[in-house]
Amino acid sequence: xxxxxxxxxxxxxxxxxxxxxxxxILSGRAVRWTFLAPLKRGRVLEQAxxxxxxxxxxxxLISLFIGVIFTFQIAYLMQRLGSEMxxxxxxxxSLVRELGPVITALIVAGRVGAAITAEIGSMQVTEQIDALQxxxxxxxxxLVVPRLIALxxxxxxxxxxxxxxxxxxxxxxxxxKLGISSTIYTKMTxxxxxxxxxxxxxxxxxxxxxxxxxxxxxxxxxVQGGSEGVGRATMKAVVTSFILIIATDCFSxxxxxxxxx
Amino acid sequence: xxxxxxxxxxxxxxxxxDGVDLQIPEGRTLVIIGRSGCGKSVLLKHIIGLxxxxxxxxxxxxxxISRLKEEELERVRRSIEMVFxxxxxxxxxxxxxxxxxxxxxxxxMEKSALKERVRESLALVGLYSIEGMLPSELSGGMxxxxxxxxxxxxxxxxxxxxxPTTGVDPxxxxxxxxxxxxxxxxxxxxxxxxxHDMKSAYSVADRIAMLYEGRIIAExxxxxxxxxxxxxxxxxxxxxxxxxxxDTSSVHSGAK
Numbered sequence: 001x002x003x004x005x006x007x008x009x010x011x012x013x014x015x016x017x018x019x020x021x022x023x024x025i026l027s028g029r030a031v032r033w034t035f036l037a038p039l040k041r042g043r044v045l046e047q048a049x050x051x052x053x054x055x056x057x058x059x060x061l062i063s064l065f066i067g068v069i070f071t072f073q074i075a076y077l078m079q080r081l082g083s084e085m086x087x088x089x090x091x092x093x094s095l096v097r098e099l100g101p102v103i104t105a106l107i108v109a110g111r112v113g114a115a116i117t118a119e120i121g122s123m124q125v126t127e128q129i130d131a132l133q134x135x136x137x138x139x140x141x142x143l144v145v146p147r148l149i150a151l152x153x154x155x156x157x158x159x160x161x162x163x164x165x166x167x168x169x170x171x172x173x174x175x176x177k178l179g180i181s182s183t184i185y186t187k188m189t190x191x192x193x194x195x196x197x198x199x200x201x202x203x204x205x206x207x208x209x210x211x212x213x214x215x216x217x218x219x220x221x222x223v224q225g226g227s228e229g230v231g232r233a234t235m236k237a238v239v240t241s242f243i244l245i246i247a248t249d250c251f252s253x254x255x256x257x258x259x260x261x
Numbered sequence: 262x263x264x265x266x267x268x269x270x271x272x273x274x275x276x277x278x279d280g281v282d283l284q285i286p287e288g289r290t291l292v293i294i295g296r297s298g299c300g301k302s303v304l305l306k307h308i309i310g311l312x313x314x315x316x317x318x319x320x321x322x323x324x325x326i327s328r329l330k331e332e333e334l335e336r337v338r339r340s341i342e343m344v345f346x347x348x349x350x351x352x353x354x355x356x357x358x359x360x361x362x363x364x365x366x367x368x369x370m371e372k373s374a375l376k377e378r379v380r381e382s383l384a385l386v387g388l389y390s391i392e393g394m395l396p397s398e399l400s401g402g403m404x405x406x407x408x409x410x411x412x413x414x415x416x417x418x419x420x421x422x423x424x425p426t427t428g429v430d431p432x433x434x435x436x437x438x439x440x441x442x443x444x445x446x447x448x449x450x451x452x453x454x455x456x457h458d459m460k461s462a463y464s465v466a467d468r469i470a471m472l473y474e475g476r477i478i479a480e481x482x483x484x485x486x487x488x489x490x491x492x493x494x495x496x497x498x499x500x501x502x503x504x505x506x507x508d509t510s511s512v513h514s515g516a517k
Contacts, residue, residue: 123352131349134309134342135363136335142366 019218019240026140026218027210030148033141043146051112051147052154056161059107063162066103067169070094075178084180088188091170096193096201100163102249105208108155109241113216116147117237120220121230129221139221148213155209156202163201200256207252208245215241262287263308263419263451268317270303277303279475280317287418290445290452292462294497295472296506301455302346304472305421308453309343310334321419339363342412346424348404350396350411356383357392360411382410385447386440402433406440413444420444422454426461438464459498463487471497473506 074090120143123129132139167189174180219237223229268281277300285291295301306312307319310326318325326337350359361379364370370378379392386406396404405425412420422441426434438461445452445465456462462469463483470480471494479486479494486494496504 126347127345127349128351130306130311131343131345131351133311134338135366136338137362137366138331 022222023214023218026144026221027214029140030144030214030217033138033145034149037138037141037145039149040146043142044149047146047150048154050115051108051150052158055108055111055154055158058111059104059158059162060165062103062107063100063165064169066099067091067095067166068173070099070166071170071173075173084178085184085188087174087178087180088170088185089192091174092167092189092192093197095166095170096163096197098201098249098253100166101159101201101205101208102245104159104162105155105205105212105245105249106242108151108158108209109212109216109245110238112151113212113241114234114238116213116216117220117223117234118230120217121223121233124221124223125226125230144213144217147217148210151209151213152206153209155205155212159202159205196256196260200252200260204249204252204256207248211244211248212241215244262320262322263453264320265304265308266318266320268304268307268319269315270300270307270312271315276475278307278314281472281475281477283470283477283480285451285453287451288449289467290441290454290465292454292456292466292469293472294457294459294462294469296497297457299472300475301457301472302423305343305423305453305455309338309341309421339415340417341419341421342415342417343421344405344408344412344423344425346427348396348408350404350407352396354396355392356394356396356399356407359396359407360392360414362411363415378414379410382414383407385413385444386410387436402429402437405429405433405437409437409440409444413448413450416448417450419451419453422452422456424456424458425454426456426458434458434461435464437461441465459500473497 071087071091074087074094075084078084078087078090120129123143129139132142171182171185171189174185175182216237219233219240223233225232263283263285265281265283268278269276270278281304283291283293293301293304303312307314307327308321310319310329314327318327320326321337321341324337326334329337350356351362354362357376357379358365360382361370361375364375364378383389383391386409388403388406388410391399391403391407396407399407409425425437425441429437441452441454442465444450452465454461454465466483468480469483469486470477471486472478473493479489479491481489486498489495489498492505495501496506
């Protein structure tokens, strides 16, 4: 019984080590190919369109809702404390430093990361990855590098967009529901935000973008067992990306807290 | 000249190739036959360096490609092309881009010359004016033909075919067999064809080798294989459900 449990734990630990080892090797190769081979701009732009431009509607919708919900919750507390004028400050800081980056990264992991794994996984199942190799084209250069660059560039831009929409959501509630003047809301928002808030908020999304691209590609390359395997890998890629985004966020928030106190 | 020497490969403790020895002279067509799952495709993937052997080697013009680094392997692969069982056409690219893929990625040909080469390659497989179509718009037989066109676009010295007639109707299968024969005659390529379709094997082969339990148990001309006294070979080529292959109690003698 105990031996059985221990061997199960051992197998899980081994699988985790295998995953991180494989991810590290893929990351190293992707970085090497990024600088080694001339970049195919068209391919990066195509991925940037899929990851960035096509994600604008869903990011706008979710950010607006988050801005509205968050403002209501903050208003509930601030009204009890008699400090309604600080609602804008809290909304702006929370959205720019934390909520905007994490929510956007989670949306992109679900929408774009899942699509990447499904696409590469299907290519693996239908031998297209093998075909690339036989045609002397590195699958990492052809598939991973454009997605890695596109996501690392587009996630900060999407986050900035989400921040603006979220703050606009807060504005709508404060001005039209809570009766705070438009001028005060705008002033409190811009007074609260420092460059370091924007820098730390957007900076970590570059890492989130890279995490999403690498995890999604890795899971796609490791698909086994046909279409069922593609489904399993897609789910695994999204779950793993979620966990790694939150873990990276925790680490980077702690790091920035000490670097920019 | 391709030489396979004492090739061994296992997956998760299961021996798939157990000391394969084969020679394919320049400009000849060798057909490797065997049951589904016996390791034919694994053998083919070793020949193009997609898999590394546990031991033994694959020599192309005297160079052991199983020991080459990725960059050196890419150079060798420029003279070898492979036609995959499913066609393995790139879904997001048009037929024209698929056929000219190697030149589009690596350069080496003017745009107008490449367009002409793509058109010529498609014409060689009997397809015309489909350069702008997507693979999803093609039938199974057309996909296989486009895959062959992609393989011959670079005018390779060696073409590997993985189950070229599987999954197509008998008429399309016959046209693919004719196509392989005519390409062999016109382009003088060395071909290795993996199949379990005996009609196809007799139709295209200069020599036939049978892979069974990880080894080559018989090799010869189509006539020699047809007249082989080996009961395993006889059961397979005649497609019998009873015999030494399916009778687990019998042990193969290994006779040629």
